[in-house]
Amino acid sequence: MVLQSERWLELRRFRALHEAGLSISQIARETGMGRRTVRKYLAQDAPPSPPQRRPRAGGRASVLSPFAHVIDAWLRAELLLKGTVIHERLVEQYGFTGNYQRVKLYLQEARPRIAAELGIGPDELAGLHRRFEVVPGAQAQVDWGDEGGILAHVGIAKVYSFHMVLSYSRDPFCCFTTSQDLSAFWECHRRAFAHFGGVPKSIVYDRTKTVVRRHVAPGQAVPLHPEAVAFAGHYDFDIDVLAAYRPTGKGRVERQVTIVRDHVLAGRGFASLADLDAAFHAWVPMRRARTHRTHGEVIGVRAARDHAALRPLPARPYVVAARHLRHVGKDCLVAYDANLYSVPARRVRHRQLVEVRATAATIAIHATIADQHGETLLASHPRAVGRGARVVDPGHWDGLPDGHTRSTTTGDTPPQRTRPAPGGGPLQALLNRAAAAQVTVDRRPLSVYDQIAGTAPFTTARSYPKDTTS
Incomplete structure (x- = not known):
C-alpha cells in the first residue's frame, strides 16, 4: 500500500515537470531518480489510482x-x-x-x-475579535434573539428569546416572550436574577431603546432611560453600554443565542411559551456538565464560583410598567399593543383619555383624574398573548343595551295597547313629582283681563259695515 502510494505521487511530479518542458535528463537531476526510472513512469498511459482505505470491521x-x-x-x-x-x-x-x-x-x-x-448549502461566516476575561460575579451580557414564527401554528405570530450569560463561567439563562417592550425586557431580568440566585456587578448591553434614551455621537456620554436607571439602582448593578457597531463586545451572549437555537430549538416543535421555557431548563444541566473550550473547565464547576460572587437579591422586587395614554372606544374597549381591554361603562365616556400601565403580566387602566375617593384604577386584566385578542370583563358592560327588549311578530294578533295608569299616566306622574306641581294657581274668568286691558270682550259674532249703495 505504501509503495503504491509513493509511486502515484512520483508519477504526478514527473508528469508535471515533463509538461513544463523539462527533458528526461533534467527531470532525473531535479528529482534524484535515474533516467530509466523517469522514462518508465512517463511511458505509462494512465496514472495509477490513489490508494483507498478499507473500512474496518465494526467501524x-x-x-x-x-x-x-x-x-x-x-x-x-x-x-x-x-x-x-x-x-x-x-x-x-x-x-x-x-x-x-x-x-x-x-x-x-x-x-x-x-x-x-x-438544493441548498451552508453559509459559513467567520470574524475576528479581541478576547477578554473577567473575575467571578463581575459581569453578565444581555441580548435578544428573534425566533420568528416558531409558534405561528398556535396563533402567536412572533416569539423573541431573551438571553443573559455570566461572562466568567458562561452559565446561560434564556426565556421566551412575545414582546420586546420596556416591561417585558426588565421582567426577563428579574427572572434571570432568580435563575442565577443573585445580581452581577455590571451588565453589558447594546444601544437598545429600553436602555438608551437616545443615540448620540461617538465619544459623547450615552443618556440612559429613566426606568433603566431606576431598575439598576434598585438591584445595584452598573449599566455598560457598548459603542455603536461593536457586537463583538458581548460575544459570549451572541454565541449563546446560536447555541440555544442549535441545542434547544432546532428540529423540534413546541405548542406554547411554557414549552419553550421548559425545553431550555431541561437542557441547562447538560450544558453545565460540558467542558468549555475557552476556559477549559466544566461550566457547572466554574458557575458555582460565579454564583457565589453575585450580589444578593433585594427584599422587594422592582416592577417596571410602561405607561401610555389611550382613548376609550364606543364599545368601552381600550386598545394597547394590538389587543383590546374593557373598562366599566358606568365610569367612562366615549373618547375619554385614560392611562394604560403595562407590565409583563398585567394591564392596568387608570383614569387621568381621581374620583371622589381618590381612586384612579378603572380595570386590571391579565396581559394578552399575541395580537388581536379581546380581554373583556362582562360586568363592565352592565347598563348598556343588550337587545333583550327587541321582539318580532307575524301580525296575526293585533297589538294590545295598555291604558294609562290612573292619574294621567307617566307624564302626569312625572309632573306631580315636580316642584311646579305643588304651586297653587288662581283661576279667574277671561273678562277680568279685558277689564284690565281696557278692551271689549271677545265675541264670536262678527259685524260688517252697512252697504249704502242703492
Whole structure:
C-alpha cells in the first residue's frame, strides 16, 4: 500500500515537470531518480489510482447504520444542525453508545448529500475579535434573539428569546416572550436574577431603546432611560453600554443565542411559551456538565464560583410598567399593543383619555383624574398573548343595551295597547313629582283681563259695515 502510494505521487511530479518542458535528463537531476526510472513512469498511459482505505470491521458504518435515517431526517429539517447536537440527542433519545467522532465523520458525507437533495448549502461566516476575561460575579451580557414564527401554528405570530450569560463561567439563562417592550425586557431580568440566585456587578448591553434614551455621537456620554436607571439602582448593578457597531463586545451572549437555537430549538416543535421555557431548563444541566473550550473547565464547576460572587437579591422586587395614554372606544374597549381591554361603562365616556400601565403580566387602566375617593384604577386584566385578542370583563358592560327588549311578530294578533295608569299616566306622574306641581294657581274668568286691558270682550259674532249703495 505504501509503495503504491509513493509511486502515484512520483508519477504526478514527473508528469508535471515533463509538461513544463523539462527533458528526461533534467527531470532525473531535479528529482534524484535515474533516467530509466523517469522514462518508465512517463511511458505509462494512465496514472495509477490513489490508494483507498478499507473500512474496518465494526467501524463507524456499523455503529451509525441503525441511526442513519434519524440523522438524515434531522438534517433535512435543519441542514446546519451541529454534530455535537446530533450526538447529544442520539445519546439522550436513542441510547447511542458511539463517540462524537463517529457522528462527525458520518456528517462529512451526509451533509453534502442532503444539501444536494434540498438544493441548498451552508453559509459559513467567520470574524475576528479581541478576547477578554473577567473575575467571578463581575459581569453578565444581555441580548435578544428573534425566533420568528416558531409558534405561528398556535396563533402567536412572533416569539423573541431573551438571553443573559455570566461572562466568567458562561452559565446561560434564556426565556421566551412575545414582546420586546420596556416591561417585558426588565421582567426577563428579574427572572434571570432568580435563575442565577443573585445580581452581577455590571451588565453589558447594546444601544437598545429600553436602555438608551437616545443615540448620540461617538465619544459623547450615552443618556440612559429613566426606568433603566431606576431598575439598576434598585438591584445595584452598573449599566455598560457598548459603542455603536461593536457586537463583538458581548460575544459570549451572541454565541449563546446560536447555541440555544442549535441545542434547544432546532428540529423540534413546541405548542406554547411554557414549552419553550421548559425545553431550555431541561437542557441547562447538560450544558453545565460540558467542558468549555475557552476556559477549559466544566461550566457547572466554574458557575458555582460565579454564583457565589453575585450580589444578593433585594427584599422587594422592582416592577417596571410602561405607561401610555389611550382613548376609550364606543364599545368601552381600550386598545394597547394590538389587543383590546374593557373598562366599566358606568365610569367612562366615549373618547375619554385614560392611562394604560403595562407590565409583563398585567394591564392596568387608570383614569387621568381621581374620583371622589381618590381612586384612579378603572380595570386590571391579565396581559394578552399575541395580537388581536379581546380581554373583556362582562360586568363592565352592565347598563348598556343588550337587545333583550327587541321582539318580532307575524301580525296575526293585533297589538294590545295598555291604558294609562290612573292619574294621567307617566307624564302626569312625572309632573306631580315636580316642584311646579305643588304651586297653587288662581283661576279667574277671561273678562277680568279685558277689564284690565281696557278692551271689549271677545265675541264670536262678527259685524260688517252697512252697504249704502242703492
